[in-house]
Amino acid sequence: MIGWALAAAMLVLVLGLGIILAFHWFRYAMNPAATTLALLVYIGVSGFLLIGMVTSLALFLSSL
Amino acid sequence: MNLKRFEAVRLEAEETAVHKFRKHWFVLLRDSIATALAALFPAVVLLLASWAGFTEMANLPASFWSLVNFWWLLIVWLALSAIWTNYYLDLWLITDKRLVSVDQTGLFQRKVTTLSFSNIQDVTVEQHGIIQTLLNFGTVKVHSAGPTGENMTIRGVAQPAVIRDELIKHCEKWRSRASAGAPL
Numbered sequence: 623m624i625g626w627a628l629a630a631a632m633l634v635l636v637l638g639l640g641i642i643l644a645f646h647w648f649r650y651a652m653n654p655a656a657t658t659l660a661l662l663v664y665i666g667v668s669g670f671l672l673i674g675m676v677t678s679l680a681l682f683l684s685s686l
Numbered sequence: 687m688n689l690k691r692f693e694a695v696r697l698e699a700e701e702t703a704v705h706k707f708r709k710h711w712f713v714l715l716r717d718s719i720a721t722a723l724a725a726l727f728p729a730v731v732l733l734l735a736s737w738a739g740f741t742e743m744a745n746l747p748a749s750f751w752s753l754v755n756f757w758w759l760l761i762v763w764l765a766l767s768a769i770w771t772n773y774y775l776d777l778w779l780i781t782d783k784r785l786v787s788v789d790q791t792g793l794f795q796r797k798v799t800t801l802s803f804s805n806i807q808d809v810t811v812e813q814h815g816i817i818q819t820l821l822n823f824g825t826v827k828v829h830s831a832g833p834t835g836e837n838m839t840i841r842g843v844a845q846p847a848v849i850r851d852e853l854i855k856h857c858e859k860w861r862s863r864a865s866a867g868a869p870l
Binding site: 625628632635636639642643646647650651660664667668671672674675678679681682685 | 747749750752753755756757759760763764767768770771774775788790793796
């Protein structure tokens with residue numbers, strides 16, 4: 623239960639920070655192409671790490 | 687220079703941006719390196735636990751350590767994203783009328799300062815140490831003649847001497863236009 627709560631908290635954190643960063647990039651940055659690329663990198667890396675974390679959590683819980 | 691989407695600075699109708707610059711890449715590297723090295727923390731803990739003989743900790747399933755690693759890497763990744771954003775949104779702009787500084791100090795802290803060429807008295811460049819000298823970055827100080835007498839200090843900027851020359855050149859152009867009575 624604690625593990626899934628932690629995973630949910632991380633998902634909220636990633637989404638929250640992602641929205642704040644994307645807001646800054648698209649509002650203040652001068653280069654729309656660079657900001658789109660930055661957003662894609664952020665989504666890609668965060669998604670990979672989140673999927674890795676959730677998979678590891680599921681494997682760990684099933685091993686208990 | 688396309689400034690249509692850049693909300694931090696609104697140029698006047700007949701104002702042209704002539705030079706845009708950011709801090710040197712080494713500043714980003716310096717700010718990121720400690721955070722990036724923190725990614726190794728779980729591996730170091732596991733290594734120390736094995737070395738110190740904490741067998742219970744070292745014998746935890748691999749999926750547990752994988753979970754800890756992914757969780758920690760996510761934290762480090764979010765911190766790096768915030769550091770990069772602060773770096774990317776710090777910006778200086780020389781137009782044909784003024785110098786504009788956009789300083790992003792935090793996710794919700796932003797300072798935009800404008801220094802008109804009529805108020806610029808002197809521009810000095812400082813480079814300290816071997817790294818700044820070899821990588822050619824440093825501090826540009828713009829001395830103001832305004833009522834507050836405040837100086838604009840631009841730290842960690844690449845090619846500071848080029849920035850100084852550019853500023854002085856455009857200040858002189860602006861002054862010669864002003865003395866000739868041209869519209870400013």
